[in-house]
Amino acid sequence: MQAHDPAVHADPCFPSPPVDARLRHQPPKPSPFPVHAAGVSMSICAVSSTASTAASTSLSSVNRRSSFLAFRVPAPLSRSLAWKLSSSSSSHSPLAPVSAMASSGGGSDTASMKKKLHIFDAEEDLAASLGEYMAELSAKFAAERGAFTVVLSGGSLVKALRKLTEPPYLEAVDWSKWHVFWVDERVVPKDHADSNYKLALDELLSKVPIPTEQVYAINDALSAEGASNDYEARLKQLVRDGVIEISPVTGFPKFDLMLMGMGPDGHVASLFPGKAVAVHKALSKQHDTSDLLPVEMVSLHDGELTWFTDKPAVSMLSSI
Numbered sequence: 001m002q003a004h005d006p007a008v009h010a011d012p013c014f015p016s017p018p019v020d021a022r023l024r025h026q027p028p029k030p031s032p033f034p035v036h037a038a039g040v041s042m043s044i045c046a047v048s049s050t051a052s053t054a055a056s057t058s059l060s061s062v063n064r065r066s067s068f069l070a071f072r073v074p075a076p077l078s079r080s081l082a083w084k085l086s087s088s089s090s091s092h093s094p095l096a097p098v099s100a101m102a103s104s105g106g107g108s109d110t111a112s113m114k115k116k117l118h119i120f121d122a123e124e125d126l127a128a129s130l131g132e133y134m135a136e137l138s139a140k141f142a143a144e145r146g147a148f149t150v151v152l153s154g155g156s157l158v159k160a161l162r163k164l165t166e167p168p169y170l171e172a173v174d175w176s177k178w179h180v181f182w183v184d185e186r187v188v189p190k191d192h193a194d195s196n197y198k199l200a201l202d203e204l205l206s207k208v209p210i211p212t213e214q215v216y217a218i219n220d221a222l223s224a225e226g227a228s229n230d231y232e233a234r235l236k237q238l239v240r241d242g243v244i245e246i247s248p249v250t251g252f253p254k255f256d257l258m259l260m261g262m263g264p265d266g267h268v269a270s271l272f273p274g275k276a277v278a279v280h281k282a283l284s285k286q287h288d289t290s291d292l293l294p295v296e297m298v299s300l301h302d303g304e305l306t307w308f309t310d311k312p313a314v315s316m317l318s319s320i
């Protein structure tokens, strides 16, 4: 499926298309990250508009070969971990030994975006802090505008939402204000093991009283293209209804909270980076031994190593 061309999709609601609406078939890949206590490594990107006006969903595609449904993230940002975690609740976290605010590494779009990094000894502590963070945001947005729009991805982050299904959040959160969306989804039936909707249903949505009509799963009776168009149309309607806001800065839809897990290659929301960064690092003359890619560990005692590559993969090499 092709990505939408922003120039082609002018709309009074969306000067550019809100959704890079592609759906993918790939099953989730296991993470090769170092393990935490629970045996799972986790990096969650929580983007909330409390953190900055830059939290609106400015969309662009990184890898047009993949097939998925995703809100675009500015391409330079989608490759960086540091921008991804913004939180307002560190002081109440049960375990937040490190709380750092980094300076912006991105372009002008991110100049005003605050970045925080919370590091936890155990996934259990991360989940507790994430639950508190979300409950606080839920209360804030419910009070401010009568709705709380939350965007989920798949992966390990969904299990980390489990604290919300327990006291005190189960009773204290005003679930009637929640509107749940997905930043990416697989082209499978909603009861399929690979469905991000099913994952969220099993871990969270079946355990909390969010009105079912406020859970916006893809229409799995449609083709990938059809489902993405349908999703886009439904988002536009929700903008007209005042459920989803539009950023006055970017003109893109602005959700109250977007939660995205980060994959080992830096991808979020099925926006996979190209190979150019890795090829550039692998062919660089200087190798940082503390940060070797597997491909950099390929070595020969004798002989010759020959690369066969297309042009995009070597686009970051200054000389070939």
Ligand SMILES: O=C(O)[C@H](O)[C@@H](O)[C@H](O)[C@H](O)COP(=O)(O)O
Residues within 6 Å of the ligand: 028, 031, 041, 042, 043, 153, 154, 155, 156, 157, 184, 185, 196, 260, 261, 262, 263, 264, 267, 268, 269, 270
């Ligand atoms: O559909 C998906 O698989 C997710 O949207 C994907 O972007 C995921 O969040 C990351 O791959 C991180 O997954 P883990 O947290 O499981 O490593």
